[in-house]
Amino acid sequence: MTGIVNTAQAEAWNGYEGEHWAAHADRYDAVNGGLNDCLLDRVGPDDRVLDIGCGNGQLTRLAAARARSAAGIDLSGPMLATARARAADVPNVTFEQGDVQVHPFAEGGFDLAISRFGVMFFADPVAAFANVRRALSPGGRLAFLCMTALAGTDLGRVFGALAAYFPQPTGPDGSGPTSFADPDRTRAVLTEAGFEDVVCTRVEADQVWGRDVPDAARFIAGWGPVRHHLAMVDSATAARATEALAAALEPFAGPDGVRLRGTAWLVTGRRS
Template sequence: MSAAGSTAVADAWNGPVGAHWAEHHSRYDTMLADFDDALFGAAAICERDRVLDVGCGSGRTTRSAGRHAARGQVTGVDISAPLLDRARSLTDGGELPHVGYVLGDAQLYPFPAGAYDVVISRGGVMFFADHVVAFTNIARGVRPGGRLALLCPRPGAPDGEERAALGRLAALAGQDRPIQGELAAAMASLSEPSRIREVLSGAGFADVAVNAVTRPACWGRDAPDAVDFYLSRTPGLTVPDQTREEMAAVLRPYESERGVLLGAGVWIVTARRP
């Protein structure tokens, strides 16, 4: 779930952020798993399709695309070397010989013209330095009539579960917000439907549709486990045991048999190359 971006963002995905996502790939995949049906329903991948997964991260969606396009070809591209190392280690070449990965900046990478029937991304397209340039480059790789299906973060309502709970955790941990700095700004760069339509239309895509989807995001097995995961996302951040207990108390109302579930919202975006 990372992609191209400014030097600072690229450095993060090849440094501590990328290393954390690679180490905790199963946690991040579990957190986002309930959104996969909406993404793949929108992508409508057929068994012979050629698929590009932009910002593929550790490859969960790339491998899923490979199972949908069982007689096609699937390529995952990402700017993060640690995440691609993880993706390759998790991909069984015997089961999915038609799935491969490319290390590169999708804003600049020379995709073969018209090589793909479908482009997908589960939260990997917000980090580009110039979104119109990036999607124009991606569009060159899509055949006429090919389609795009993306997942982008949706701004949470002030009283929404995830926004409210994570805001309280950040305050208790002494942070201004759950995600800091340039990465936070990049995460929000495609959070407004008008901006999404402007970017994709400017890049040459047509029939742009933006639909809201809400699902539970799983943050951990139980409240203490979710707190441990939350704190691990900020290297060097330590809090007293009492604060950990206060943070766990915030999350206990969201515990369930499936873990700590916080309602979260995304945009599912579709478009077509004319």
């Protein structure tokens, strides 16, 4: 890997977190894939696309089908192994392991940078987006999805059921996965990084978390932040928290699985 400054995230995504996402690639795509078209609709046939935090590579492959080429970059070795295996028959896709904050992208090598929930964990977001800006051609575009605040959302309701047993597993709104939940902060970061015409649009889609409540509860309990907090409490408390999680999922269960209405910010801008 060429240079890492975000060492904490590199450790997580090359450890349990990345291994869990790689082992459950289809399930995470079922959670997040409903919003793919928000990004793919911006891909043109002549575009050279950069997928930031590409993970298991579903979005990268789909972008490649519409573009001249697509390249994915991620910190996670386990997920990149999955991404490469699944793109073995896609000739215009490449994947590279690296830290977006410092990766030596070819200047002006891409026309469009996209990301599906892969930009929220930069140690220095201004530096990361400035580096992405340098990787874009003049007038190049940026479009990414990031989490909204959890308050008032279906996922916030589910995680709220765990509040009696341990802290919010994603951290306070505005940090961690919700670090770009405030559009004013997002616009400020991107403007400082050299982007113009920054727009934040709230979008929604169904997220499939499991085939039934026990299945969805096991999956969420195995997700890194929840698993971490479950391990920090005694076994009896962990059992009660897991029961509360299942109960919170019950209202979202139906014949086609456990579906939560997911919310995100679609953030767009262009290189100045």
